Each structure stands twice: as C-alpha cells, then as structure tokens.
Amino acid sequence: MATALIADDEDLQRGDLRRLLAQVWPELEIVAECEDGDEALAAIAAYRPDVAFLDIRMPGSSGLDVARASEGRCRVVFTTAYDAHAVEAFGVGAQDYLLKPIALDRLTQTVARLRQQLAAGAAMPDLLRMMGEMDRQLRVSAQAERIRWISTNSGNTIKIFPIEEVLFFESDSRYTRVVSATDEGLVRTPIKQLQQGLDPGQFWQIHRGTLVAVRAIARARRDEAGAITVELRDHTEQLKVSQTYAWRFKSDVYVG
Template sequence: MTNPTAIIADDEDLQRLDLKRMLKAVWPELNIVAECEDGGDALDAIANLQPDIAFLDIRMPEINGLDVARASDGKCRVVFTTAFDNHAIEAFKLGAIDYLLKPITDERLQQSIDRIKAQMETGALPQNLMQVMAALDQKLRAPSEAERIKWISASLGNTIKLFPIDEVLFFESDLRYTRVVSAKDEGHIRTSIKELQKGLDPDQFWQIHRSVMVNPHAIARARRDEMGNIFVELRDHPEQLKVSQTYAWRFKSM
C-alpha cells in the first residue's frame, strides 16, 4: 500500500512550514507533495498530483480555500486551517469536513489525523460538501446589513454616475479599474473585486471568475461551448461572461 499524499496551501510562509513540520512529527508516513502559496497553485496541485488530502487555509488572496474546496469537487479530503473564531466554524458541524483553528496545537492536529485515517480505512469521503461551503460563505463572507453597499458612484469620462446596487448586472475588473454595468449604463471605479466582495451580499452577487461578479437575477442562461467552457448570457445586456473552472461548480447541473 502506498503512503498517503497531501498538499498544504497557505499564503503565509511560516504557517506552511509550521504545519509541514507538525505533520511530519505526527504522521511521518504522509508525503507532502506540494506546498502552495495561493488558491490557484492549490487547484493546479490537486488536478495534477491528485493528493489524498488538502490542507487549505480559508483566507487566501484571489482564490480562497472555500473556492479551492468547491472546485476540487470531492477529489480529495479537505482539512481547513483558519484563524476564525468558533462562531464562524459552527458551520463545520453540518458535514464531515475537518478544520484546524490557528494556532494549531499538536493535540488538535492528532485528532484530525486520526479522523482522516479512519475515513481512509473505510474509503468514505466527506458528505454534504456544498452544504458546508454555503454555510461557511454565510458565516465568513456576508457583511452585516448596515455594512452592505447600497449605491455605487462610478465615473465615465468627466461624469459621475450613481448606480443603485440592485440595478447592477455585473462587475468586471482589469488591472486598473472595475466596470460597473447596468442594463442601460456603465461606469468605472478603482475598487477591486476582492474589496467589493466585503460589502456585497454573497447571495446578491456571485463570483464566476477572478475578475467578474454577476447578479444571479440578471442571468438568463448558462451554456457550454464545444470546448466545455461555460458562458453566462444576461437578460438585459448583450455581453456574455465566461465562467472560470474555479467557479464552474455554480453550474454543476449543466
């Protein structure tokens, strides 16, 4: 029987090194096949190396641990590492996904390893992954009602335009600006997609690409092309928005 394999994904070098050291001590047979600095590297490692386990930091830039777990689609067992408090991680009780609260203790890591070994002996994979992900989104991403963005002030040339957030169809970022697009108008802001997310209801805007968030109520349909790429067609706008593989889980039923 071959030794189990794992990847570690954390954007903090010291956190990755500490977890690797601790894993070597409590599970010397475990082969760490990749150490990833961000979610994109983690997705590549899971696809190319097919590890048995992925230790994922929840809060990573661009593509976070939640999205990596979704995109992995049950291909490996997931253990989240997180600095969030116990209120946030109540969501883990909904499914068989484990977590390690930072700073990680030897005792808690051993408990997690024992649980993983028991699952691997039976061949069981975690259930209710999408349910857990949805609950975590609500706990970790949703701003309070008072913090939510209600209006967007965006510029077009020398003109400043005011967009009610309910009328925005999608946001699309490039290196300098983010487009704010409604059915009849558009403008530009300097706020990144990552910063916008902090003030938006995750049910009101879905991220479908690292540079695109779309209002799901504006989606008329989603289609696949001959290469398997997913595109979103909008009800009140001619543009079609490409969905990256990371967020293809939103349209899994296709």
Template sequence: MTTAIIADDEDLPRKELRRMLNKIWPELEILAECEHGAQALEAIHQEEPDIAFLDIRMPGMTGLDVAHAVKGRCHAVFTTAYDSYAIDAFSAGAIDYLLKPVSEIRLQEAVTRLKERLSSKQPVADVSQLMQELDKRLKSAATERIRWISASVGDTIKMFSIEKILFFSSDEKYTRVVCTDDEAHVRKPLKEIMDGLDPEQFWQVHRGTVVRADAIAKAHRDEMGKYTVELRGTSEKLKVSQAYAWRFKPM
C-alpha cells in the first residue's frame, strides 16, 4: 500500500487536500496530518511514508526545509499560494507542486506522475537546486517588503511605520493594526499583508494574528498546555494556536 503525510499550517487546505486524495486515490493511506514543519519532519522519520505533501510556506521550518532534511526518504509534492515568480523555480516535472486552492484536475495530474515514479522506482528528486533558485527569487521579492501601513479613519489618513507596529489581527473583512499609542483598521486581509512582512521580524502565532517578534515580552502556558503572549507596549494578551505553540517551547 502507498502511504503519505500531509503538512499544512492551515486546517481547511489540509482537510480539503485529504478529501480530494480520498476521492482521486482511495487506496492511498494518509498516515499523518501535520500543522507545521517540525511535526512533518517527525512524522516522516516515524512513519516512513512514500510521499509527503508539504506546504512551502509553513512557519519556522518550511516545506522545502523538511524535504531537504529528509532528502531521499520520500517523494515530495509542494503546495503553494506563491505567484508565478516562485512557481517558475520548479523544474519541469522533476518536483511537483500544487497551486492553492488545489483543483482536482491538477491533483489528478500530480497523482498520475507519482504513481509512475513509484511503479518505476524512480529515485527521489533532490530539492537542493530548487531551494537555491526559490531562495534567490524570494530574496529578490523581499525588496518589496511593506514599510508603511496607511489607514483611512474618517477624513484622515493615518500612517504607521512598520517598525512601530506591535501586531496585526484579522477582524472580519478588515485587519486591525496596533501600535503602542494608536491603532486602526485597514481594508486588506491579513494574508495579503503577510506577503509583504519579513517572517523573521513578524511571527504568526494564530491563524488571525501576527506579532512583532521583538515586542514579545513573555509567553504563558496554562494547565491545558495552551499559550498566550504578552507584548511590550500594550496590555493585550494574544492567544497562540496549537499550530504555533512550538515557537515558545523551552530550549
């Protein structure tokens, strides 16, 4: 029997991929669903799957990092929401990817290629060159990082330097932007804002919350093992979802 794991830090894409795989490839056994890269790495070592479906953009350890760390142990298929500038980094057919939201037609194509590779016992593709090319493209895109956030408040336009923002939180159709002495709402979803943030400077701690890493004063863990963080410059306490709790575990 062919086996696989799925790794994605978002619940809905992970569950939807599993649903489509169950439909397209019912004999495929999903051994584990992982919420972050470290968990995926552990699952690959423990379960030894034939295939790993890995989201490229996971916090901390990315899907590419996982594939590189387990080089040669299983075939990797990357899921990504990146635009074409990153998609072009994938070599034709050697390493597969699925652009989110994943369509059944595209998944069927990937499954067909995987079955061919497994039946012919092709060696697992080396991701080193892909990592170098993608890293080069992402560094090039990094020059377009957000420096200012502008928010309309009545007849006034407020300007927030990215260096002064403590955290962003999703608020229905808006994103709340919070500084030490001010805040506002912008008409832009958090996911789009995150594309322009430096992931080393801003950490996602919840599906709807991104915080400035150097503003974190402390993290508290309750009796259920759930974390909340306190930030310097605000009295608000922010919840940390289980998917990102690994950031705060003692070294």
C-alpha cells in the first residue's frame, strides 16, 4: 500500500487535499498531516512516506526547504498558488505541481503518474536541479515587490533601516528584531511575511525564526555534536542554524 504525507499550514487546504485524494487514490494511506515544514521533516524521517504533498509557503521551513533536506527519501508534489505560467516556466515534470485550488481532474493526472512510477520503481527526479530553477523563477517574479527599507518604532523615535544595512532578522512569538551593524529595532511583522519581500539569494533562512544576510556571514562553525553556528562580519552575536537548514553549509563549514 502506498503512503503519503500532507504538509500545509492551512487546515482547510489539508482537508481539501485529503478528501480529493480519497476519491482518486482510495487505497493511499495518509500517514501524517503537518502544519509546518519542520513538522513535515520530522514526519518524513519517522514514516518514510512514498509521496510528500508539500505547500511551498509554510511557517518555519518552506516546502522547498523540506524537499531539499529530504531529497531521495520520497517523491515530492508541491502545492502552490503561484500563477500557472510561472509554474510551467520552471521546466520540470507536471506531476511535481498542483495549483491551488486543486482541481480533481488535475490531481487525477498527477496520481496516475505517481502510481505508474511507484509500480515501475522509477528513479527519483532531480529535485536539486528542479528547485534551483524554481528559486530563480520565484526571484524574478517577486523582484518588483522587494522590501527596500524597514521602519521601527521605539517610544517617540522612528528608526529607518535600509535593507542593504540589515544583518539579520530574528523573531519570537510577538516581535521581530531588525539588526544592523550599529543599531537594532523591533517590528511586529513575522518572519514569514518579511521573507516574501526579501531576495532569497541575499537573505537565507537558517532557523525557524532567523533570516541572515548572506553578505554578513563571516563563517560557520560546527561543534562536536554537529550543531552549526554562524558568525557575522560586523556583529558579535552568533546565530544558531537548525538542522533543517544545515544543507546550506554542507561545503566550507569551519570546525573549531
């Protein structure tokens, strides 16, 4: 019996996909439903599903991050609200994408291909190549909506941070710190919302609540337990890297 995982931060979207799958693939066993990327990664490691249906935009680790970190463990189908033309431009197999709202006939086609591949034991697609192209397309499509500056309030003082001066963003449950080399402030904008307005090639997510400017990274150090810490060029604070984003530092990780 084939098994699958559904990851989406919206309950209604997860429920809709589950009901549609029950219609077109009744023997499929849904082994886990996850609300965010970190939960999806843990579930993939625990259940080893044949297929993971991943929303591209989720809190913490995105669907792209989950797919990268779990490459080779299961087949991935992205669910996305992006424009159909943009998705087609990614140049990958159609079975890898479902556009929201998900149409029953489109899902039927995807399921047919997945079942055929699983039955034949077909090789996994090249996810890293596919997602590299996807990242490029997302950067192009979002270019006009980039954040250029951030304003923060502190009492009667309004601070302005040009985005090119920001070293990192760090969020807790209420606020997000905006940190430059010489100052910092607080905003109520969550990391997920900020991330949508930042160039993913310039700001890397390295933890559930942390985005760091790539230009600000001096080095990454890995301790004896394998935990990675980022050191910055113009700031003494060190930033922890979660296991989900450790793939960013697979090369040139300094031990010490």
